[in-house]
Amino acid sequence: MAFSAMYTGASGIKAHSLLLQQTGSNIANVNTTAYKSGRTFLENLHSQDATGTISGVVSGGGSNTAGQIGMGVKLSSTRIDFKEGSYEPTSSSTDLAIAGKGFFRVAEQSSPISHYTRAGNFRFDKNGLLTDAHKNVLQGYAYDSDGKLGSTSTNIALPLKEEKNASGETIMVVKSDPKATSSVTLKTNLDSGTVDNSQDTKSPFFSLLSQWDGTKNPPLAADKYAYNSSLQVYDKNGNKVNLTVYYDKVTPSESGPTDKKYWEYIVTVSPENDGRSSTATTSAAGLLMTGTLTFSGDGNLLNQTAYSLSSNSSGNAKDLNNWSLANFDSEGKPTFSATITGEKGQGDAQQISIDLGVKSASSSWNTTGGTAADVGSNASGLPKMNDGKIDALSTTDYKGSSSTISRSQDGFGEGYLQNVAVNGDGVLSAIYSNGLSQDLYKINMYNFNSEFGLRREGSNYFGETSESGAAIEGIAKKEGMGAIMENNLETSNVDLAKEFATMILTQRGFQANSKMITTSDQLINITLGVKK
Structure with missing residues (x-):
């Protein structure tokens, strides 16, 4: 029996060694990113029948069953504790933590093998791949150029492009290509108390056009208009120029409705930035559009006219006969054509719409083939937009200082990557120096039918097994997946007090x-001594 007792003690030492090994591993990983502590469970070994002893159970016939003596202990199972750790803020936007259920998936670059992890300390490498410390690449769904999200998991990588640097060397950069301006919105308040600065008895509604002289600097004297407002616009090459709208009050030469007020405007660029051949080196250089605004007596916008230089015009570009009613875009805003010249050369002609606060629901005028020369000096000769719709925020003619209420345009120049951002839904966006933000990927997340069946693979990795089931692919905050937190890392969930x-x-x-073994050894020695 002493030998059996020694075996039982040995099994206990072995089992407790394994317990201590797991505890030691937990303590060793107390500062390991996203480490999940483990628990080890023991179970008793088989028991040995001891003939003639009483086990505590009496048979129905009155005789006693044989007693049982335990033969020791063994390791039953181990279990990973997937309780969330706390979250540690960091300074890097590519440090990611999962708040809730789920795992990241990273793929090896040289093989089809993938791993699952909650350690989100990722960095972009020289090839633009978002990798972990072992150069395995984080997986996600890519957005295409139209902003549509793909359905196939792929490596997350920055869109690198080749570019020549100042030394003529080819380098890889992440940049946003320029986009030509196609729409301008400009809302202002024009002081109703101002005077008519530019006057033309024959064509009072186009006095600013007649005063503009693209061969002079400035093309329009400061005392010839009441107010101006500018914003930058872009061509497809990234050239940016100031688009300036000048306003002046109009006093019709002939009697007209007394309950209405009128302003004229011209849309311009600096003459040196005007690349149209029809206006080059002429007094019309820089003139892109002219028109009028009609207000009610209380200063609210009623209608607008807009004229652009006819494409088939010849001769004097400032001749009002060469200025035709403008076309409309799909939203009913009048358009003009511009060709921009700048540091990056001359771009192609581009159509730009302008929104001053009124649009034509039918994209039409109440007359066809009209020119600026047809208006004359009477306000009743002004065309109107058919089905004009006034915006809630529009140009006004209220008493007080003239001011710009809002202005915007949809173009931008080229921009270089400044940073990346990841939101709670796992959308990774590139932020460029031109102010543009572009969605690149939505980070994949994965879960398992039984996360306790996962196999530890080292390096903060887990691998799927038949016990865990196949990985279930999804995205953050959907179907039980947690949210993704940028600038954070999950810490170990080890409870030091409990481990100690x-x-x-x-x-x-x-x-x-161990005392059991030494005691059993003493008994064996005593037994051997009795024999002697």
Whole structure:
């Protein structure tokens, strides 16, 4: 029996060694990113029948069953504790943590093998790949150029492009290509108390056009208009120029409705930035559009006219006969044509719409083939937009200082990557120096039918097994997946106080089992001495 007792003690030492090994691993990884602590469970070994002893159970016939004596202990199972750790803020936007269920998936670059992890300390490498510390690449769904999200998981990589640097060397950069302006919105308040600065008795509604002289600097004297407002517009090459709208009050030469007020405007660029051949080196250089605004007596916008230089015009570009009613875009805003010349050369002709606060629902005028010369000096000769719709925020003619209420345009120049951002839905966006933000990827997330069946692979990785089931692919905040937190890393979920308590209990168990062996050894020696 002493030999059996020694075996039982040995099994206890072995089992408690394994307990201590797991506790030691937990303590060693107390500062490991996203480490999940483990628990080890023991179970008793088989028991040996001891003939003639009483086990505590009496048979129906009155005789006693044989007693049982335990033969020791063994390791039953281990379990990973997937309780979330706390979150540690960082300074890098590519440090990611998962708040809730789920795992990231990273793929090896040289093989089809993938791993699952909650450690989100990712960085972009020299090839633009978003990798972990072992150069494995984070997976996600890519957005195409139209902003449509793909359905196939792929490596997350920055869209690198080749470019020549100042030394003529080819380098790889992440940049946003320029986009030509196609729409301008400009809302202003024009002071109703101002005077008519530019006057033309024959064509009072186009006095600014007649005063403009693209061969002079400035093309329009400061005392010839009441107010102006500018914003930058772009061509497809990234050239940016100031688009300036000048306003002046109009006093019709002939009697007209007394309950209405009128302003004229011209849309211009600096003459040196005007690349149209029809206006080159002429007094019309820089003139892109002219028109009028009609207001009610209380200063609210009623209608607008807009004229652009006819494409088939010849001769004097400032001749009002060469200025025709403008075309409309799909939203009913009048358009003009511009060709921009700048640091990056001359671009192609581009159509730009302008929104001053009124649009034509039918994209039409109440007359056809009209020119600016047809208006004359009477306000009743002004065309109107058919089905004009006034915006809630529009140009006004209220008493007070003239001011710009809002202005915007949809173009932009080229921009270089400044940073990336990841939102709670896992959308990774590139932020460029031109102010543009572009969605690049939505980060994949994965879950399992039984996360306790996952296999530890080292390096903060887990691998799927038949016990865990196949990985279930999804995205953040959907179907039970957690949210993604940028500028954060999940810390270890090890509870040091608990681990130290476990370590003390394991030590006591180990000591007691070792005492069992030494005691059994003494009994064997005594038995051998009796024989002698």
